[in-house]
Amino acid sequence: MALFSQRMGITPLEKAIQLESMDQDLRYGLWNVLQVCFWDQRGNDIYSQLDGVAKKIWFTFFKLPLDQCPNFFTYDMFDDLTDNCAFSVCRNFFLSHNTKWYQVYDFIEFLYNELKLTDIEKNKAIVFLNHMLERENAAYRFVGSQLVAISDENEINTIETALEENGNSVTSHFKRALSLLSDRKSPDYRNSIKESISAVECLCSSLASGKTKKFSDALTELERMCSFHPALKRAFLQLYGYTSDSGGIRHALTDESEHPSYADAKFMLVTCSAFCNFLKAKTSESLH
Template structure:
């Protein structure tokens, strides 16, 4: 990048002068000093806004008390909403916690009944700002992403699964994203495939796997035979690899890694949307 074509409005003076490095996409499991600071500023502002006479009140009092008991498994009578006690404890999560502790805290808050209505949007906005390798999907789940295209694919899948009839598939896809964030790639692939199978049963309630549903779509003329065979081969890989479909029996045996997991999460999310739209086009799924 030459001096003539850089956009100085999108970088600091030091970056434009070549003294500081340009911002980069963070890797999975990486939490930069900037991301730690920005996330703590976000949570600190919310807690400060909920502080009255030295105590945390309102939504965040409920969230933190339930977190004290249900997440950290501490005794209920030991919880104190005193701001001077709460602030250092929560700050330590962001200042010194691992990526699991940080995103675990945030995801737990996302799923709490008293979570502020715009918490997911504001959190995702900050993850984008810091170029984190994670995003918020479905308003309540933190998922790893490898690109903006993959983000759009996963978000589209959750939007397509919004109907009550797809609740099972939605839960499996949510679990797949959760397992991916935890780095449990075998479980991520398993749940991704489960989301596909659950969607399949909405097309053909008697189907036990993908083949009958694709055969139904092929007969309806909505899926080409060669494309159907390609889907079945990909499905066969995920079904045959030890540890993916039978984790209790083969835990730790499956030869899958981060690349496999992220690919299958994105592929299955895209496939779920494909199946739903094809099923609706064929009249097999109601709008």
Template sequence: MRFAERNGFIKEKTIQLTNIDKTLTNRLYNLVFTRFVKDFDYLSEELEYVVDKLGYKIEVRLQDNWNTVRILLQKVSPDIPWYMPYEIIEIFFEARNVCSSRHDEDPYIYKLWLKNVYAEINDILEQEKSGYRFINNRFVNITSSQELEEISTATHSDYDSVNIHLQKAFLLYADRKCPDYENSIKESISAVEAMCCIITGVRGSQSTLGNTLKKLETKGVVIHTAMKEGFKKLYGYTSDADGIRHGGIDFTKASEEDARYMMVSCSAFINYLIQKNNKK
């Protein structure tokens, strides 16, 4: 808390969920675009991508495209909604992913750069009391650093099938315009199922979470009985006659907290299984 807030000269900031103040906007702008300009000397493609995605005219001069983005970030008007800084930053990172393969970048170096920038962005979001955090190129209303770390680690595992399910779960959850919590939950539990299939080698009709959990010990991955039973019950929650996977009436309106809990829990369990499997 700053001096003025501590001493009551100005009101303490409240959580910014449906607004973003000038200080937060400028700090995000200063960090993200300073880092982009500093660390990459070829931003023409990225800027054109961002300007086009926002529906504005692409200019021939690099500086003109910068000006378009800068105005959208900093100008307040009825035509520029409060969330535009978040929108632009997401599109910028999307552009970097699209364009990075064209520049022969070292994937490890780029991944490390991303992780460092994520951490810096999240520090600012926390300090300025934003109700959002940045992970996997998206701003989401998850503010726990432990939860974010579990999700980030699990979605960047060495197993493509696991990553794909978790990334789908994350995107379905993070879509603020049209979130799909039921399918997010399905994808989260499917990611656990995929991890168990990888460890046990089970395929085909027998490759359900219920079956593969039973077979983990045969592959040297021993987990506590209570934990195993807990995930069997979670699997039942998504798979029984009235469960989400079968479109049961009881779960046609799964809540945000349900989807969030499943995504965090499944990510943590996947990370746990990977560590157990690596130690065996």
């Protein structure tokens, strides 16, 4: 429900999408997610890991002398939290306006991947993080174990399904495509597209039982097996052709080469994920 000030037109109903920025509401909100999901988990296995994780933060993330790393939480004789603890250093770093927006996201990713979480804990953290990102109109969502510049829920579900329901080789291509797309400092859209289409190529070969080496032949075999519309086959062959022509993605760079943007790479990741999900569903139907 809109608040009084929003209904009166004093404050905007929606803030601008935060793509390369992070306002105070978002920064504080994300810290509160860490507080609820990680820092407050006394008596939980997460809590027992924090001293070890502090050393990893010191050594790998902050790149500070390891012999200066304190315990994650340190209390005085009256059981009050002191400033001489890793928690306080992390908090000051996270909430400081001198810390860049992408460094905050780096910290969240690092922490999430260093903590050994149960599936329930992972799901809770991802749901809460994505809720906060959506609430504050951030242009990022947590997908798999990475923050990605994809804000549409259907796109997220499509990619997650492709990551979860395919074999190791296909999943590896999609994970790499996602990683190259979501690198906030030096994204590689060209190779992200290459990995996305390679995932489709890999799945088609696998579903066609490895009977053919050519992508077009594999699609023809799958068309025969699954009875999907020929237009879908033609459409994906054309998309594959976009990545394979003389100036395409899968060839060495030249002056005439394509220079894809974020939108191109995102489109290919979502489209290739959706097509793989479609092929898996169609082949499953054909077995019944």
